[in-house]
Amino acid sequence: VQHGTSRxxxxxxxxxxxxxxxxxxxxxxxxxxQVALLKALSPAVREAIEPIDGTVVGDVVLNGSTxxxxxxxxxxxxxxxxxxxxxxxxxxxxxxxNAFVDARLQARPVALAELGLLVPxxxxxxxxxxxxxxxxxxSSLRVATTLRLSDGGRVEARGTLDLQGRT
Numbered sequence: 306v307q308h309g310t311s312r313x314x315x316x317x318x319x320x321x322x323x324x325x326x327x328x329x330x331x332x333x334x335x336x337x338x339q340v341a342l343l344k345a346l347s348p349a350v351r352e353a354i355e356p357i358d359g360t361v362v363g364d365v366v367l368n369g370s371t372x373x374x375x376x377x378x379x380x381x382x383x384x385x386x387x388x389x390x391x392x393x394x395x396x397x398x399x400x401x402x403n404a405f406v407d408a409r410l411q412a413r414p415v416a417l418a419e420l421g422l423l424v425p426x427x428x429x430x431x432x433x434x435x436x437x438x439x440x441x442x443x444s445s446l447r448v449a450t451t452l453r454l455s456d457g458g459r460v461e462a463r464g465t466l467d468l469q470g471r472t
Contacts, residue, residue: 308339308341308342309337309339309341309360310337310339311335311337311338311339311342312335312336312337312338313333313334313335313336313338314333314334314336315331315332315333315334316330316331316332317329317330317331317332317366317367318330318331319331324372325370325371325372326370326371327369327370327371328367328368328369328370328375329368330366330368331366331367331368332364332365332366333364333365333366333367334363334364335361335362335363335365335381336362336363337360337361337362338360338361338362339359339360340354340357340358340359340360340361340383340385341358343361354423356422356423357383357385357419357422357423358385358386359383359384359385359386360383360384360385361381361382361383362381362382362384363379363380363381363382364379364380364381365377365378365379365381366378366379371400371401372401373399374397374398374399375397375398375399375400376395376396376397377395377396377397377398378394378395378396379393379394380392380393381393383419385416385419386418386419388416388418388419389416390412390414390415390416390419391412391413391414391415392410392411392412392413392415393410393411393413394408394409394410394411394437395408395409396408396409396410396439403442404442404443405441405442406439406440406441406442406443406446407439407440408437408438408439408440409436409437409438410436410437410438410439411434411435411436411437412433412434412435412436412437412452413434414432414433414434414455415432415433415434416432417429417430417431417432417433417454418430418431431454431455431456432454432455433452433453433454433455433460434452434453435450435451435452435453436450436451437449437450437452438450441465443467443468443469444467444468444469444470445465445467446465446466446467446468447463447464447465448462448463448464448465448466449462449463450462450463
């Protein structure tokens with residue numbers, strides 16, 4: 306209640322058996338969901354996005370299992386502190402100790418100041434649009450992107466991130 310109303314509706318199949326969530330054509334519409342609610346439901350989410358708040362709206366389709374792989378496709382927008390970011394695309398996520406991500410996303414655009422909350426020293430501002438590809442484990446996540454910036458600039462990045470390291 307303290308963070309505002311969250312609304313979600315959906316159709317499809319979802320089941321839980323022996324510690325495994327299974328989804329088949331689970332089509333969800335969120336309008337809105339408070340980021341604070343997502344943080345409250347998952348300590349891992351809270352830790353990963355601690356400075357991020359606001360709301361998320363959009364459509365997501367889920368297929369798969371939390372013991373195997375979850376296929377996600379969607380188009381969502383996040384609004385926080387006056388900035389709005391929109392991401393569309395597909396991802397395949399294998400949760401658990403050996404987590405793995407294979408995502409092909411499109412920034413339509415993303416608010417760079419919001420991303421900058423995760424790394425304030427970068428001083429990010431403006432917006433960026435373009436493709437983002439992520440593939441690998443959390444300790445060796447390969448990133449490839451070519452983003453067009455709102456000020457006319459461009460960022461082309463290819464590299465590997467360790468999201469499990471201390472820094």
